Amino acid sequence: MHDPSAAAFWCSTSALVLLLTAVILLGVIAWSSVATLLLRRRELANGHTRVLIWDAKVALRRVETVFERFFWGGYWQPARSFQEVMGDLGGTPLDTSLAALKLHCRVLDEEMGEGNWHWLKDARELSNVATSLARQRFLMECAEPAQAGEINGELEMLVYTWTTQLRTFEHHLDSLENEYS
Numbered sequence: 001m002h003d004p005s006a007a008a009f010w011c012s013t014s015a016l017v018l019l020l021t022a023v024i025l026l027g028v029i030a031w032s033s034v035a036t037l038l039l040r041r042r043e044l045a046n047g048h049t050r051v052l053i054w055d056a057k058v059a060l061r062r063v064e065t066v067f068e069r070f071f072w073g074g075y076w077q078p079a080r081s082f083q084e085v086m087g088d089l090g091g092t093p094l095d096t097s098l099a100a101l102k103l104h105c106r107v108l109d110e111e112m113g114e115g116n117w118h119w120l121k122d123a124r125e126l127s128n129v130a131t132s133l134a135r136q137r138f139l140m141e142c143a144e145p146a147q148a149g150e151i152n153g154e155l156e157m158l159v160y161t162w163t164t165q166l167r168t169f170e171h172h173l174d175s176l177e178n179e180y181s
Contacts, residue, residue, distance in 0.1 A: 046180045052108045053177045056119065059101040060173065064166060066097040067130065071137060089134055098127045122169050129165060133158045 070093060089095040105119035112118075136155040 049108075049111050049180050050177060052104070052111050053173055053180065056101070056104040056108050057170070057173050057177075059097070059104045060166070060169060063094070063097045063101050063126070066093045067162070070094040071133065089131060094130060094134075098123070098130060102127065122165075122172070126162075126165050126169060129158060129162045133162060 089098070102120060102123045105123040106117070108119045109117045133155070136158055140152060140155060
């Protein structure tokens with residue numbers, strides 16, 4: 001016997017399977033679109049963070065270059081005032097470069113959102129070492145020959161500290177850049 005409702009059953013079953021397949025396909029397409037959108041947003045945010053990292057790296061390079069010119073180049077002049085003897089860098093190109101580095105580090109810390117101001121602290125430590133170096137350099141200019149050896153030893157230690165902190169800062173920025181690449 002041939003059942004007259006069998007064709008309708010198979011037709012409705014096929015339609016239901018096609019409908020379910022279409023719904024699943026639409027769900028996969030929607031999920032894929034949302035995942036792609038989220039990925040693009042994350043890439044955009046990472047790109048923005050990388051730009052901030054690069055800005056901080058450029059500012060750090062500028063500090064390094066200006067430091068070399070300031071301390072060992074033609075800008076250096078013997079101390080003339082109490083502020084200079086105390087290592088006040090105000091108004092010097094090094095001060096301007098350090099201020100720019102601090103600004104970029106503050107922006108980078110805000111972007112990181114950790115709330116511990118890690119990069120700004122590193123920039124301030126670098127600035128403090130530069131101030132101490134300036135103070136020692138000015139003291140060396142004004143020192144008696146008997147004191148010059150002691151001051152020179154402190155200056156060498158500060159130069160070593162400066163170089164170490166500068167390289168560590170640079171290494172941490174490189175690590176952060178790799179993390180966001």
